[in-house]
Amino acid sequence: MDNPYVPVPMRVKMARFESDDRSLKTIDLEPVEGEIFDFMPGQFCEISILGKGEAPFGIASVPWEGILRFTINRAGVVTTAIHQLEEGDVVGVRGPLGNWYPVDLFEGKNIVIVSGGFAFTTLRSLIKYLLKNRERFGKITLVYGARRPDLLLYRDELDEWKKSGEMDMYITIDKPVEGWEGYVGFVPQVLEQASPSPENAYLVMCGPPAMIKFTLPVIEKLGFKPETVFTSLERRMKCGIGKCGRCNIGKYYVCKDGPVFSLDQLNKLPKEY
Ligand SMILES: Cc1cc2nc3c(=O)[nH]c(=O)nc-3n(C[C@H](O)[C@H](O)[C@H](O)COP(=O)(O)OP(=O)(O)OC[C@H]3O[C@@H](n4cnc5c(N)ncnc54)[C@H](O)[C@@H]3O)c2cc1C
Ligand code: FES
Structure with missing residues (x-):
């Protein structure tokens, strides 16, 4: 640029x-x-x-x-x-x-990806990256949910990934629908059911505010420490390069220091996100 x-x-x-x-x-x-x-x-x-x-x-x-x-x-x-x-x-x-998911930090670790609805976009990018470099990472677990099957993004790829067996996948919808063979239930419940171990693991989560609110206690219960959990924030933006001050939360500009932050970083900020 x-x-x-x-x-x-x-x-x-x-x-x-x-x-x-x-x-x-x-x-x-x-x-x-x-x-x-x-x-x-x-x-x-x-x-x-x-x-x-x-x-x-x-x-x-x-x-x-x-x-x-x-x-x-x-x-x-x-x-x-x-x-x-x-x-x-x-x-x-x-x-x-902006910054990116800390893939170098993830090297040799198990990765748990938790997402809801159309916030899955950058996680497709992350999954493609992890699968391309499969030998550099441990077990990959994906918990992804949407209200209805048609609101799940990239469904052909979800099927391909499932067939490949390269990830443990928990794809869920909110309510039962005829012909649906995946999980049924909200993302936090299905994450609890999947119960991924926090040992040697990082967790990445992107979703609507309600999903995040109810998923955070599950993540804590599973034993993930705030410094091992990453999420991507959405803020109103203008310049996108840390100049206009439109997107700041506390000391951070979401456009330049983020959008990816650890829970540890966010816990130290004013609760305006
Ligand atoms: C880093 C980042 C990544 C994003 N990625 C995606 C993505 O992959 N797909 C996607 O659909 N959207 C994404 N968004 C949100 C997207 O930027 C907003 O939906 C968009 O700016 C709305 O513009 P608009 O002119 O259509 O809406 P406007 O006419 O400006 O507003 C319509 C409504 O959207 C709300 N809104 C506007 N901007 C935002 C915002 N930044 N975040 C939340 N609500 C907003 C307004 O409050 C209003 O209620 C992302 C935002 C950020 C900051
Ligand atoms: S959008 Fe201008 S500082 Fe972030």
């Missing part, structure tokens, strides 16, 4: 709705010129749409896929404009921004 305020033009290579209600859309972007920049799992980009504005989104892909993948929940002005994009349209992208 030469001038961090200047977006790079990227073209929509693929656009598809993820959920039956069309509230979630996945887009793959490729640079109009040159190659994709390098990035790490957990980083995000600012996507801008001319005349609408700019907003931050976590990167769901990995660099060797040659694209930037985002899955976007329709919330307001920018996200609605992104939902209207079609293949061939051009958007502006600033990135990669």
